[in-house]
Amino acid sequence: MAGHSKWANIKHRKAAADAKKGKVTTRLVKEITIAAKMGGGDPDANPRLRLAMEKARENNVPKDNVERAIKRGTGELEGVDYVELRFEGYGIAGAGIIVDCLTDNNIRTVAEVRHAFNKYGGNMGTDGCVSFQFKHCGQLIYAPGTNEDALMEAALEAGAEDVVSNEDGSFEVITAPHDFIEVKSQLEAKGFVAELAEVTMKPGVETELSGEDAEKMQRLLDAFEALDDVQEVYTNAVLDL
Numbered sequence: 277m278a279g280h281s282k283w284a285n286i287k288h289r290k291a292a293a294d295a296k297k298g299k300v301t302t303r304l305v306k307e308i309t310i311a312a313k314m315g316g317g318d319p320d321a322n323p324r325l326r327l328a329m330e331k332a333r334e335n336n337v338p339k340d341n342v343e344r345a346i347k348r349g350t351g352e353l354e355g356v357d358y359v360e361l362r363f364e365g366y367g368i369a370g371a372g373i374i375v376d377c378l379t380d381n382n383i384r385t386v387a388e389v390r391h392a393f394n395k396y397g398g399n400m401g402t403d404g405c406v407s408f409q410f411k412h413c414g415q416l417i418y419a420p421g422t423n424e425d426a427l428m429e430a431a432l433e434a435g436a437e438d439v440v441s442n443e444d445g446s447f448e449v450i451t452a453p454h455d456f457i458e459v460k461s462q463l464e465a466k467g468f469v470a471e472l473a474e475v476t477m478k479p480g481v482e483t484e485l486s487g488e489d490a491e492k493m494q495r496l497l498d499a500f501e502a503l504d505d506v507q508e509v510y511t512n513a514v515l516d517l
Contacts, residue, residue, distance in 0.1 A: 312349025
């Protein structure tokens, strides 16, 4: 299966992720807390918690912070009671946006997200208005020059759903969300280390933006990322910056 050119966009996303690393610990601790609350404190029986803990290890979150977050989630320690909120809407040129939040104050979060949409040229929509265009899945992206046949064989043996070759020579391995960690581990054991690996909302159709539209869309996405309650921002926009 062939896909569009991805590599420049992926590198841009990695740079954006590096720029917000100051917030990574806070976001991961909140995710661990809610994951433990929803599915219990045993990572072997709770895939969401296991994924959050792996992300915490990759980002050097102190072990004590992780353990306290799990205990807050399971009720062994007192702590803030977070709830999950998802907002959907449209950005520049009608590009779809999903904003996932964890908050202890719904009114504040709704107001802040709505303000960001309105201030930077977007429109907040109703539940489900754009999410049907996205697929919840694991995504691992490999650099151009990766051995396609070997990657495909290893990925399918590991239980991946699909391997996509892009126009620029990069490759995507797509997994079910609960298979992501296992597939990633098996591929790494065979020498395939992804440039970007995440459980994400992958758009079925992309909207390519360039010039002023791309700059406006980036400002809108940055406004969401700057909000303390925001955990993840997904879009079907591909920005040529």
